[in-house]
Amino acid sequence: MQTAIVIIYTLALTVIFLYSLAQLNLLLNYFKAKKNTENVPVFDFSNPKEIPVVTIQLPLYNELYVVERLLENIAQLDYPKDKLEIQVLDDSTDESLTATRQKIEILQAAGIPIKHITRTNRTGFKAGALKEGLAIAKGEFIAIFDSDFVPHADWLYKTVPYFKDEKIGVVQTRWAHLNRDYSLLTKIQAFALDFHFVLEQVGRNFGHHFINFNGTAGIWRKTCILDAGNWQGDTLTEDLDLSYRAQLNKWDFKYLEEVETPAELPVAISAARSQQFRWNKGAAENFQKLYGRLLKDPTVSFKTKFHSFFHLLNSSMFLLVLLVAILSVPILYIKNNNLTYSWYFNVIAFFAISTIIFFGCYWVTYKRIHGGGFKNFLKYIGMFFTFFSIAMGFSVHNSLAVLEGHFGKKSEFIRTPKFNLSKTKNLKTNIYLKKKLSVNMILESLLFLYFGFAIYSAFRIDDFGLILFHLMLFCGFGFVAFKSIFSRA
Secondary structure (H helix, E strand, O other), X not given: OHHHHHHHHHHHHHHHHHHHHHHHHHHHHHHHHXXXXXXXXXXXXXXXXXXXXXXXXXXXXXXXXXXXXHHHHHHOOOOOHHHEEEEEEEXXXXXXXXXXXXXXXXXXXXXXXXXXXXXXXXXXXXXXHHHHHHHOOOOOEEEEOOOOEOOOOOHHHHHHHHHHOOOEEEEXXXXXXXXXXXXXXXHHHHHHHHHHHHHHHHHXXXXXXXXXXXXXXXXXXXXXXXXXXOOOOOOOOHHHHHHHHHHHOXXXXXXXXXXXXXXXXXXXXXXXXXXXXXXXXHHHHHHHHHHHHHHHOXXXXXXXXXXXXXXXXXXXXXXXXXXXXXXXXHHHHHHHHOHHHHHHHHHHHHHHHHHHHHHHHHHHHHHHXXXXXXXXXXXXXXXXXXXXXXXXXOHHHHXXXXXXXXXXXXXXOOOXXXXXXXXXXXXXXXXXXXXXXXXXXXXXXXXXXXXXXXXXXHHHHOOOOOHHXXXXXXXXXXXXXXXXXXXXX
């Protein structure tokens, strides 16, 4: 039994180490990208014949609190109105449907080329709505914004010119955050998303590896969508699915780190949980759907296959982290009660290099957003350990999502409730927030106690080699469990 625990523990640490090496390679690519200069393409926007028609798609589902802000913002986009079409793809079933219709009528009267498109069912969820809108879209290019995004007025002028390259199928921009400093929960979400949108997207794009359209704040060439097989609703992350199918069909993607598109982060832990569940399950579903095809493609390099393996299995790292965490307590006792393994634990200390790699990678991202200097570095250290503590606290929730994805259990597309904090600070009045006790929360509470026992064990057997790890787990599971059970925010 002890040998089995040690073997599983070692294998999990090995995969995490390989994942850290993939991240290190992306960091090196990021540094190379920063040294690289390129000419930014431009359209002659004074020449009507050179300006392409763009369709903007706004997929909605019960967005009462943010729809007015969204529509007002999109109406302010600077682009010739005769070259623009706005589709509001509204699957709403609540009172927001009427509010949206009324706002659209006001905008139409003001000369904004906007249409309200509704469906009698949610077949395919978001993917289904985008597909139906695409069938009647006039635009050569299709920009997509979720309801909590507020692009700057010049967004189209900064993105559309890149399509002068006929190989470009997608232009994706970097998410920025309207409410980064609202709470600890929003800070850690921003911390994670910044890492993805700075280091991972730039590193993969510069290395000519597969990247993903992030579901919003990007623009597609319509022919690329159709050539790749159109939107499909058989996974919960239709954006990742279409991205890989398009790149397998040899379309290039362009990522613009310097173009920010602000959005609002979820401020209630229930909203964050639903978003995390969808993203993590969807990634696992896409691994099952697509990686076999990618692996067999002789035109895709080994390096891209390696990065795609960890890209599509990114969410599955939660399962390995949870496994390492749970096994670390018996490992602590095995280490101290079985001298046969005493040498082995000196060897596996090598895997601490994974933490060092992650620490360096996240620092580069943090510095890019917040700036360098000693004070910011100290803040970063605190945020690094806080983020990973709470991320590990989410590992039960996310691991169950991953397992559902890999084993093919189907579920509905659960929207993430939006808030518009500029208008309301009282989350208790939000009609979309539903709090209920789940099995996940009970497991998180039990693991909070489990890692409390782990900390006690360190003092009992006088071995503090894992106490920082166990302290992070104790705090992370405690935060997630108590926030989920006792707070609506």
